[in-house]
Amino acid sequence: MNRAQIGAALRALRVASGKEAKAVARSALMSPSKLSKIENAKMTADATDVERILTAIGVSDEVKAEYAEAARASVTETTAWRLLRRTGFHKGQQAVRALEAQMSTLRLFQPSLVPGLLQTPEYIRAVLHRHRLSEDALSRTINGRLERQAVLYDNTKSLRFVITEPVLRWRIVPPQMMAAQIDRIVSLSRLPHVDIRVVPLEIEQHDIANHSFVIRDDRMVTVETIHAEVVVTDPRDVGLYIKKFDGFEQSAVSGDDMRSLAEGIRDGFLRERETG
Incomplete structure (x- = not known):
């Protein structure tokens, strides 16, 4: 399916359900x-958009699978950070929160930063500082990430x-x-449904920690690169990330x-403070 066909199909499914566009949106x-633009082919719906719309409409698993697969035809979707900055990083946080609300399993590998769901407010501010956001945009993005962290307490x-x-x-912060x-x-590692593992430097490794990635329900992988956020939905590619995650998980404590x-x-950090 192309953009027009997917949009028309989503609109037909919504109309058939009897639900108004505002309620589905x-x-x-x-x-x-945004929903109107997707339905009228004025905007391309990525895999996440389609998944959320179909869930809101309440279609059967069979129908959802059919149209979700059509959306995955593009295999990989890339959104440049400059575009996210233009639309607002806080809106990106809202989209991710919606995605996390619908998932049942999350697997996250991070070789360079504390994962966003585990970050303190001070750490979040330091990480976002590189995007040169206004103070208002920075505050809204920080609040958006903190609101996302509520998922940590969903057992x-x-x-x-x-x-x-x-x-x-x-040393992102002092x-x-x-x-x-x-x-x-x-503290969060003590929650029964939260498993946090660390790959020690002293253990010999047989793989390379190329970059961070997030796997949601074995069906979608999000990768953050220097210039963009990449979403991978092809099952064959998702499988590669699952295998990589499993390998590092087994070597971690x-x-x-x-x-x-x-x-x-x-x-060690606390001793620095005492002697500083």
Whole structure:
């Protein structure tokens, strides 16, 4: 299907359901104007948009699978950071929050930064600083990310994080703030449905930690590159990321061993503060 066919199909499904456009848009967490543009082929619907619209309409799993597969025909979708900056990073946070509300399992690999769902407000501000946002845009984006973190306390979901040891050592914020950030990771690791693992530097590795990625329900992978956010939905490619995640997960330490490693690094930051 092309853009026009997908849009027309989504509109036909909505009309057949008897639901008004405003109600569907609200449930899909998008504006009525965006839904209208998608239905009228004035805007391309990515895999995430289609998934949210179909969920809001309430179609059967068979119909959802059919049209979701059509949306995946493009295989990989790329959105440049400059475009996200133009539309507003806080809106991006809202879109991700909607996606996370619908998922049941998240697997996240991060070799360079503390994952967004685990970040403290101070850490979030430091990470976003590189985007040169206005103070208003920065505040709204920080609040959006903090609101997303509510998913951490939804025990119906399985949340699995694998980070590398350098993540805990990379000085994004001053030592005392790094110590607080590590404390948050340790605290969240005690939630029964949250699994946080760390790949130690001392363990020999047989794979390369190329870049971060997020897998949602074995059907979608989000990759953040220097210039853009890339969404991968082809099952064959998703499988490659699942295999890579599983490999690093097996080589990482978890539970008390993870907490012991993290607390040792935290104590090092605290000693810097005492002697500074």
